[in-house]
Structure formats: C-alpha cells, structure tokens
Amino acid sequence: MLKKIGGLLVSLFVIVASADQVYRDWKQYPGPTRTTVADYLNSDQSKVWVTLTDAKISLLEAVTVTGKKEEVSTGLSRLYIPIKSATLTRNDTISLLLDTNDAEILNVARQFLAMPEAKQLQFLLENRDKLIRSVELSGRVTGSDSLKIGKTEIRKHIENLAPHFYILEHNANLSENIVMGLIWVGIGLLLLTGSIWSFRK
Helix, strand or coil, X not given: CHHHHHHHHHHHHHHHHHHHHHHHHHCCCCCCEEECHHHHHHCCCCCCEXXXXXXXXEHHHCEEEEEEECCEEEEEEEEEEEEEECCCCCCCCEXXXXXXXXXXXXXXXXXXXXXXXXXXXXXXXXXXXXXXXXXXXXXXXXXXXXXXXXXHHHHHHCCCEEEEEEEEEECCCHHHHHHHHHHHHHHHHHHHHHHHHHHCC
C-alpha cells in the first residue's frame, strides 16, 4: 500500500511542478523581457526569461568546471563567465554568471585558458575584442541552487561572487522549454493513471 501511495504522490508532484513551470514560461511568451543588468539585479528576479541589453563579459575571468565521479574526471566541462554591466566600471559583487554553449565563445575561452601565462598576455594584446566584449545576452535565469557541480570551484576562482548568485543559460529556447514542460505534464498524467489503476486491483 505504501508503494502505491508513494507512486501517487510522485505522479502528483511531477504534474504540479511541470504545470507550474509551463505556466511561468507561458506568461513570458512570445519572448524574454528586455532589461539591463542593474535593473534585473535590483528587481525581484520574477522574470525568468530575459535579454540583458548592456552585458559585459570577460573571458579572462571564465571558470571551467569539470565533472568528476569518484575522483575521476568524466570529461564533461561547463564554462561560467561573470556578467557585468557595460555601463559600470566599478568592481561590484558578481551576482550573474553566464552558462554558454556558444561555439565561438567556448573556443576562444578554452584556447586562452589552455595557454601558459607567457602566451596569454600576447594573445590578449592581439585579441582583446574577443576576450572582453559588450554583448546582448538572452536566455533563462536560474538560481545557483540548480548547479549540480562546481560551486566550490567557481567560488575559488571568483572571489567577489555573491552568496546567492544567478545563472543565465545562454540562448535557452522559451518555446522548447514550454513543449518539454507539457511533455512532463503528460508523463505525470500517465503515472497518475497507472497509480489510480493500481488502487483498483
């Protein structure tokens, strides 16, 4: 009986969590809210899908996090880059990190980080516009609690990181996220149907 009740509760959780995500995403359809870095951080962060119009990123500060399993590298790595405001020059606390899969950004950052220090300065002088750039960034913002790995490594490399920071998933697709949420609602309904049927046996 406990197993049946557990299955019922799991199915209800999947339905409620997925439906809530679909609802919050749907409220921002068809596109993200345009805002500045400062305005977003000074708001209540209720907008999950945003376009930061005045973002500034420096690949000099990028942090590569490598996944490990039982102290062995899995070969999976993520690149996190502090997001600052292009209109502000003071060294503020970092509250936003970019999680990007942009091929060009990844290639430049990993090329730079793999270099010995002696070559990094020359590369910076020749490619400053590639390493430090003002850009418009769009994507989905999640809390740092969503990070499965790398918090300790990130904090070790970014000393002025806020206690609670946010991750911008670069170029995440709002429509695809809504569709995926609906799929999970469907899975939850199937699980619920199976759980209810099990009680009738």
